[in-house]
Amino acid sequence: MIADTWHLFNKYMKISMRMPLWSLFSLVQPLLWLFIFGSLFQNFAHLPGFPTDSYIDYFVPGVVIMTVLFGSSWSGVSLLREISAGTVDKMLVSPASRSSIVLSLVLHSAVQVVAQTLIVLLAAWMLGSSLNVNPIYILLAMLVVLLLGVAFAAISNGLAIMLQREEPLIIMGNMMTLPLMFFSTAMVPKQFMPEWIQYIAMINPVEYAVSSVRAVLVGEVDLVVYSSGLIAILVFAIATLAWAISAFKGLRD
Amino acid sequence: MIRITGLSKTYASGTKAVIDLNLTIEEGEIFALLGPNGAGKSSAIKILTTLSGFDNGQAMVAGYNVDSEPNKVRQSIGYVAQETGVDYFLTGRENMKLQGHLYRMTKQDIISRIDELSSYFDLVKPLDDLVSSYSGGMRRKLDIAMALIHRPKVIFLDEPTLGLDTKSRHSLWKYIEKLNTELGLTILLTTHYLEEADSLSHRVAIIDAGQIKIIDTPETLKSNIHGDVVSLEFAENTNSTDELSWELKQQDFVKDTVWENAKLHLYVNNGAESIPKIVTFTNKNNVELKNISFSRPTLDDVFIQYTGNSLDGNKEEAGEQWWEKWAGKGGGGKWSNKWNEAEKDSPNSVENEPKPDEDWKKWQSSEKNTTENTSGKSSGNNDWKKWQNNGNNDTKWP
Known part of the structure; x- marks a missing residue:
C-alpha cells in the first residue's frame, strides 16, 4: 500500500510540477485577503483587549488556514477528472491497493498546500508582520497545515464520490469553507465574538488549526495550546480520511 | 479461459445490466460481444475485470473466481476501457512505468517491458512526449500497451476503436490480430461496429438488452441467412x-x-x-x-434477425453514463437516480457522445x-x- 501510494503520489506531483501556474492560481485569493483584510481591519488592533499590536500579525495564521481550505477542498475535482478520464479504472483493474488511490490524492493536495502556505508566510513577512521566524516553529505550523490539508482534501474526495459531479462539489466546498472560516478566530478574536459563535468555534476544527498555528507563529509561543489543537486536528484528519477511503471502497463492491 | 454461468446484475437505479449470462471463452480465442450502446456489453466487461460487482451467478477468469479472488484475476488480465485510461499530463513512458509499478513489477522488468511494447506498437519515437500531444490512434495503442505491461493472459477491449478514423481503426485491428496470433492472447472485445466483429473475432455473441441472443462464428451466423x-x-x-x-x-x-x-x-x-x-x-x-x-448478408442482417432491431438505429445510451458504470452495487445509486432525473430535464447536457459512427457510415455510403x-x-x-x-x-x- 505504501509503495502504491508513493508511485501515485509521484505521478500527481509530476503533473503539478508541470503546471506550476495552476498551483499558484489558488494562492491569489489568500494573498488578496491578506492584503485587503490586513488593511481594512488595521485599526482593530487599537481596540482595547486586542491580543496583538498590529492586525496583520493577528491575521496571518488566519490567512494560512484559509490557504489550506481553498487549496485542499479542490482535491475531489481531480478525482472526478481521473474517473471520467478512465485512469481510476485503470488503477482499479490493477492489484494496486484501493486505499492508496485516495491516500495519494489527499497527500498530494496536502503537500501542495504546505508549499502554498510557505509562500503566504513569505508574503506576510514582506508586508511587515512580525512572526516567529524560527524554523522549528514554522515546521510545527506546517505540521498543522499538512494535517488540516489531509482532512479537507479527504472531505473533498469523499464528497466527490458521493456527489459524483463537479458543480455540486464546488458549491459544497464553498458552503463548507467560508462559514468554517468565519466561525473561527481567523479574523476576529474570541472575546469580540457573540457567545453563540464562540460555542460553534469550540467544535470547529478550523478554529483548532488557527489557534495552534497562532500559538507558535505569533507572539509568545504556547505549546499547550498548540499541542491540544494538533491532537484535535490529527483526530479530525484520521476520521475524515477513513471516511473518504471507505466511501471510495464502498462504491465498487 | 473465461467462464460465466447465470450472471445477472441490476444497477441500483433498477436498470438491468445483464440478465442470466452464460458464456465460455476458450484460450487463444478472439471473442466479440456485439450489440448496440446500452446492451450490457460494458457492464459484462466491468464485472469480468472486477470493476463492478454482480448479483447472481459465477464468473471465472483465467482460472480464478472474479468474486472471491479479485486480486488474482487482476494480475492475469489487461483491460482497455472505452474512455482511454492514459493520463494526458504524463509522457507515454511515465504512463507505462506507473502501470508497471501498480502491478508490482521490478524496475528492471518494467524498463525492458517498455522497450518491448513501445517497439511492438511503434511508439518508440513519441515515448517521451506528453500524451496530450498524441493522436487518438496513438493513445489507444499506448492504452493497449499499458494493459499488456504485466504479461496478462487475457485482455479485455471495451470498444477499442470507438472514435477512431478508418485508417487508425484498420491499423489497430492488425495489432489486435497480431496479439492473438503471435502472442496467443485471449481477447474479449466489445463493439457496436459490425465490421469489427466480423473481421476480428473468431466467435461473436450478439447481445441486446442484457441478454445474449446467439453465439457463433461470424461465418456461420451469416450463412444462416x-x-x-x-x-x-x-x-x-x-x-x-x-x-x-x-x-x-x-x-x-x-x-x-x-x-x-x-x-x-x-x-x-x-x-x-x-x-x-x-x-x-x-x-x-x-x-x-x-x-x-x-x-x-452481413452481421447487420443477422443482428436484425435475432434482435428485431438494426444496429444502425443506435439506441439511447441507457444506463451507461459513467457514474452508473462506475458505481457498483454498493453506493451511488440513490444519487445517480437523482442525476438521471435531472438529466432528462436538460436536453443538451452530457450528450457529447462522439458519433464516429455516422462519419463512418457516410464514408461507407459514398x-x-x-x-x-x-x-x-x-x-x-x-x-x-x-x-x-x-x-x-x-x-x-x-
Whole structure:
C-alpha cells in the first residue's frame, strides 16, 4: 500500500510540477485577503483587549488556514477528472491497493498546500508582520497545515464520490469553507465574538488549526495550546480520511 | 479461459445490466460481444475485470473466481476501457512505468517491458512526449500497451476503436490480430461496429438488452441467412417495372422480391450467377437499369434477425453514463437516480457522445456509390471484398 501510494503520489506531483501556474492560481485569493483584510481591519488592533499590536500579525495564521481550505477542498475535482478520464479504472483493474488511490490524492493536495502556505508566510513577512521566524516553529505550523490539508482534501474526495459531479462539489466546498472560516478566530478574536459563535468555534476544527498555528507563529509561543489543537486536528484528519477511503471502497463492491 | 454461468446484475437505479449470462471463452480465442450502446456489453466487461460487482451467478477468469479472488484475476488480465485510461499530463513512458509499478513489477522488468511494447506498437519515437500531444490512434495503442505491461493472459477491449478514423481503426485491428496470433492472447472485445466483429473475432455473441441472443462464428451466423440480395434501380422513364418484378418472381432462382420505394430487392441463392439472368430479363422487357448491385448478408442482417432491431438505429445510451458504470452495487445509486432525473430535464447536457459512427457510415455510403455505379459488370475480387465489408445499408430485409 505504501509503495502504491508513493508511485501515485509521484505521478500527481509530476503533473503539478508541470503546471506550476495552476498551483499558484489558488494562492491569489489568500494573498488578496491578506492584503485587503490586513488593511481594512488595521485599526482593530487599537481596540482595547486586542491580543496583538498590529492586525496583520493577528491575521496571518488566519490567512494560512484559509490557504489550506481553498487549496485542499479542490482535491475531489481531480478525482472526478481521473474517473471520467478512465485512469481510476485503470488503477482499479490493477492489484494496486484501493486505499492508496485516495491516500495519494489527499497527500498530494496536502503537500501542495504546505508549499502554498510557505509562500503566504513569505508574503506576510514582506508586508511587515512580525512572526516567529524560527524554523522549528514554522515546521510545527506546517505540521498543522499538512494535517488540516489531509482532512479537507479527504472531505473533498469523499464528497466527490458521493456527489459524483463537479458543480455540486464546488458549491459544497464553498458552503463548507467560508462559514468554517468565519466561525473561527481567523479574523476576529474570541472575546469580540457573540457567545453563540464562540460555542460553534469550540467544535470547529478550523478554529483548532488557527489557534495552534497562532500559538507558535505569533507572539509568545504556547505549546499547550498548540499541542491540544494538533491532537484535535490529527483526530479530525484520521476520521475524515477513513471516511473518504471507505466511501471510495464502498462504491465498487 | 473465461467462464460465466447465470450472471445477472441490476444497477441500483433498477436498470438491468445483464440478465442470466452464460458464456465460455476458450484460450487463444478472439471473442466479440456485439450489440448496440446500452446492451450490457460494458457492464459484462466491468464485472469480468472486477470493476463492478454482480448479483447472481459465477464468473471465472483465467482460472480464478472474479468474486472471491479479485486480486488474482487482476494480475492475469489487461483491460482497455472505452474512455482511454492514459493520463494526458504524463509522457507515454511515465504512463507505462506507473502501470508497471501498480502491478508490482521490478524496475528492471518494467524498463525492458517498455522497450518491448513501445517497439511492438511503434511508439518508440513519441515515448517521451506528453500524451496530450498524441493522436487518438496513438493513445489507444499506448492504452493497449499499458494493459499488456504485466504479461496478462487475457485482455479485455471495451470498444477499442470507438472514435477512431478508418485508417487508425484498420491499423489497430492488425495489432489486435497480431496479439492473438503471435502472442496467443485471449481477447474479449466489445463493439457496436459490425465490421469489427466480423473481421476480428473468431466467435461473436450478439447481445441486446442484457441478454445474449446467439453465439457463433461470424461465418456461420451469416450463412444462416441464406443467399444474396440483388438490388435494382431503374432509369426514371421506365414503366414496365411492375411486370418485370412479377416475371422475376416466377423464376426459380429468385426466392422473393421486395420493393423499397423505387428500389427492387431480389433475394437469390447466388448473386453472382443471377445478375446476368436478371439483366437478360430487363433487356427482354425493355426496362432500363440505372444501377444493379448485390451484397452478401452481413452481421447487420443477422443482428436484425435475432434482435428485431438494426444496429444502425443506435439506441439511447441507457444506463451507461459513467457514474452508473462506475458505481457498483454498493453506493451511488440513490444519487445517480437523482442525476438521471435531472438529466432528462436538460436536453443538451452530457450528450457529447462522439458519433464516429455516422462519419463512418457516410464514408461507407459514398464509397459504395462509386463502386456500385459500375452497373453490375465488373465484380473483380477486390470490389467484391469491398462490397462485402461495406455492408448493405440501404438494403432492408423484410
